[in-house]
Amino acid sequence: MRAMTGVWRWRRSPLQRRTDRIEAWLALAAALMIVFGAPWAGWFAGRAAHGALLQTVRLQHQQRHLVWVTVDRLVSRAPLDPDPETSSQRDAHGRVVARWTAANGSPHLGQISTPRPVEPGERFRIWTDFQGRVMPRPMDTSTAGTHAVLAGLGTAAAVGGLIEGGRRLAVGQLMARRYRRWDREWERAGQDWGRADAGS
Numbered sequence: 001m002r003a004m005t006g007v008w009r010w011r012r013s014p015l016q017r018r019t020d021r022i023e024a025w026l027a028l029a030a031a032l033m034i035v036f037g038a039p040w041a042g043w044f045a046g047r048a049a050h051g052a053l054l055q056t057v058r059l060q061h062q063q064r065h066l067v068w069v070t071v072d073r074l075v076s077r078a079p080l081d082p083d084p085e086t087s088s089q090r091d092a093h094g095r096v097v098a099r100w101t102a103a104n105g106s107p108h109l110g111q112i113s114t115p116r117p118v119e120p121g122e123r124f125r126i127w128t129d130f131q132g133r134v135m136p137r138p139m140d141t142s143t144a145g146t147h148a149v150l151a152g153l154g155t156a157a158a159v160g161g162l163i164e165g166g167r168r169l170a171v172g173q174l175m176a177r178r179y180r181r182w183d184r185e186w187e188r189a190g191q192d193w194g195r196a197d198a199g200s
Helices: 002-009 018-063 089-093 141-189
Strands: 065-074 095-101 107-113 123-128
Touching (some): 018 141
Antiparallel strands (some): 095 107
């Protein structure tokens, strides 16, 4: 971005090349797009993601229900991972065979994970769909907001990176053009330019 200063400092310099001017204007345009365009793109993407996620939150809360389950028997008390240092707290709780009634009134019996250590006959609640299939907890609005913010930040960073990448690509093309021009000028000057016996 140092080339941006060349827009003002070199505006009347006899040493200024056309490619220098183009490079400086490219840097200025890229900086303005990063400062103003990337945040706008991030805000727009975050807002769109937030709307979609809130719709998902509403649907999940409509389709999932908290039901009580009664533990029938324990499947295993042993952790799934035999190493106590790497086994998770959830593994230690194990799985149980439990009974529950779905929101549509149908009875169910199956193996489920427990949120805490339980004994046969104990009750706890799980999320199911209308037919009684066990489902993950529905997303809440704060989680949706966090995901939307992350989507907006990611989009802003990606747009900023694309703009800077485009600027660097354009500057690379300008440099290649500049070097080709220098090569042509050296060819015109000849191999003996500057020698004492060349008459120059």
